[in-house]
Amino acid sequence: RPRYTGLISKYIDRLPISDDVRIIGLGEGGTPLIQLSNLPKAMGRDVDLFVKFEGLNPTGSFKDRGMTMAVTKAVEEGAKAIICASTGNTSASAAAYAARAGIACFVLIPDGKIAMGKLAQAIMHGAQILQIRGNFDAGMRLVKQLAEHAPLTIVNSINPYRLQGQKTAAFEIVEELERAPDYHCLPVGNAGNITAHWIGYCECSGSAHEQKLTEACSLCQGQCRFASAMIDKRPRMVGYQAAGGAPFMRGAPVDDPDTVATAIRIGHPQSWDHALAASRESGGWFDELSDDEILQAQRALADHDGVFCEPASATSLAGAMRDIGSGRIPEGSTVVCTLTGHGLKDPDVAISQAGDAVQTVDADYESVRKAIIARL
Template sequence: MIDTRLDLYPASTVPNGWPGLICRYADYLPVTDQTPIVTLHEGNTPLIPAIALSEKLGRNIKVLLKYDGLNPTGSFKDRGMTMAISKAKESGSEAVICASTGNTSAAAAAYAKRGGLKAFVLIPDGKIALGKLSQALIYGAEVIAIDGNFDQALEIVREMSEKFPITLVNSVNPYRLEGQKTAAFELVEAIGDAPDWLCIPMGNAGNITAYWMGFSQYYASGKSAKLPRMMGFQAAGSAPLVTGQVFDKPETIATAIRIGNPANWAKALKVREESGGAFHSVTDVEILAAYKFLAGEEGVFCEPASAASVAGLLKISDQIPSGATIVCVLTGNGIKDPDTAIACAESKLHKGVAPDITSVAKVMGF
C-alpha cells in the first residue's frame, strides 16, 4: 500500500499541513506506490454548526453544514478529481474530457493543468454560471458549448472516451466516487460517529452514492457505530429521482443540479433503499429562501444548488426525530454564481454618494 509520509511527495512541502485526500486516506483508496498523486490539497473542509437553523427547528435538533465550497476550486468536485486525474495520469492518459453544468469543468481543468494533462469540457450553452465558466477558461481548458442540455453533453463525452484516446472524468468514472467518499470519512472523524441524517442535493447523483460508500466503509471498519439515513433533494423542475421520470428539458435556478437523466440513477435508488432514506423535491422559491437564510442568518455563502439540502430539510422538518444530529452538505461556494447573489440580495447598493463624511454619514443614518 502507498506510503503516506509527506516527505515522499514534492507537493506536500509543509510537514505538518494537510496533505490532501489521497495521502490522508490512502489505506481506503485504490492507489499504490505507483500512483502519481495530483493534488491541490483538497478536503479537510469545515463542518460548521448551523446555530440559527438549529434554533429554528427546535426540539434539540443539531444541524451542521459540511461546507465543501472551501475546496480549492470551490466545490466538492475536487475530491473526486484528485483521484480521477491521478489515475488517468497513472494509466498514461494525456487528455481528459467531461460534460459539466459548471463545477466539474472547473475541477477537471484545474487538476488536469496540475497534472500536465489537456482538458476538454462540454457545457450546455447559456446554462452555466459565469463564475464556473471563468474558472474552466482561466485554467486552460478547451470549452465547447453545445446547443443542448447536460444530458446530451454527457452522452457525447461518453462516446468520445470510447472512440478516442481520452479519459472521461465525469462521475461515471469510478475513481471520482472513490475520492468523493472521503467527505463521509471527515464527518465521522469530526462528529465521532455518523450523523442521524445526511441531507444532500442531487443532480447526477454521484455524491450521494459516494457519501454512502464512505459511511459504509467506515462502519464496516468499526470507525462508526451507525449509518445515517440518506435524504436526497432535487429541484422541482429537475427531479427525475423523485418522480421516477426523465426530465427532457430540466429547468431550475440551481444550475449545478439541472440534470434530467442522472448517470448514477440506479446507484442512488440503491442508497435510498439501503439507508432507509428518502428523496424529495424543492421549488426554486424554497431553494432561494434557504440560500438567503444561510447567508443572512448563518454567514455561510453557498451556491443555490447547495441550498437545496437546507430547503429540503426545512420542508420535511416535521419528520426529523427530536435530538437528531443532521448534516446538510453544501456542495459549492456562492461566489460561483454572482448573478444570482446580486439578484437576490436585499441589501441596497448606494451609488453616487459624494466623497465626504457628511454624505456618507447621512446614507448610514447618522
C-alpha cells in the same frame, strides 16, 4: 512538506491506489464541518444541524475530491487528455487538475446555463471549452460516444475513481462527530455524490463490514479496502432536487430540466440505480424544492450563519429545514447538510437578489451619515 497534502495521502489505505503513484493534488478535502447555531434557533427547533462546507475545496466545490483520484489514475494509466460534460463545477475542477498534471482537458458545457465563476475557472486553467447547444444530459451522451472513438479519459462521476475520492467526505464527518449523523442531506443532480457518501459510510460501518459489499459498494468492484468498524449506525441518506429537474420524484428521467440551481439542471442522472439503493438501504428519501425555497435557504444561511454557498448547494439545507420544521426529521437529531459549492461560483444569482441592499450616495460626510442613520 506540509502536514496535510490532500485526501489521497491521508486515506491512501482506504483508496484503490498504490503507494508509489504520482499524486495529482491540490490539498483538497479536510473541509470544515460547521455547526449552525442561529438557523435552528430561528426555526425554534432543537436539532444539531451541521454543514459540511465543500465550497472550501481548492476549486470551490466537492468535485475536487473525486478529481484528484480520477486525474491521478488517468495520468498513471498514461492518459494525455481528459473529457467531461458539466454544468460547471466538474469542468472547473477537471481543468485545474489537468493543468496541474500537464495534460489536455476538454469540457462540454450547456450554452448559457453555466455560472460565471465556473466558466472563468475553466478559461483560466486552459481547458478546451465546447459550449454545446444542448443541456448537460446531451453533453453526457456525447462525451460517452467521443471517448469510445478517441483517447480521452472521462472524468465525470461514471468514472469509478471519482466516487472513491468523494467517499472521503463521509470519513471526515465520522472522524469529526465520532459517529455518523442521523440524517445526511445532499443536493442531487447526476446522483454521484449521494452514492459516494453512502459508499463512505458503508465502509465505516460494522454492518457493511459483515455484509462485505452492499449494493452501492459493489461500485468499487471489490477494490475498496474496508476500514475497521468505526460506526454502528449509518445515516439516513436524504436527496433533494430542484422541482424543475426532479427525476427521482417523477420516477423517470426528465427531458427538459430547468432551475435557478444550474449545477443540478440534470434530467437523466447517471448514478440512478446506486442513488436509489442508497436511499432505500439507508431508510432515507428524495424530495423536491422550488427555486424560491432554494434561494431563500441560500439567503438565510448567508444571513444567519455567515456561510455563502451556491444555489444548488442550498437545496440540501432548504430540504432539511422543511423536514425539520415538519418533524419528518425529529427534534434531537444530528443532521449534516453537504454544501457542495461556494457562493462565489454564481455571483449573478446572488446580485440579482440585491433588492435595496446597495444604495448609491454622494461622496460627502453628510450624505453618508444620513444614509447610515436611516438604516440603523
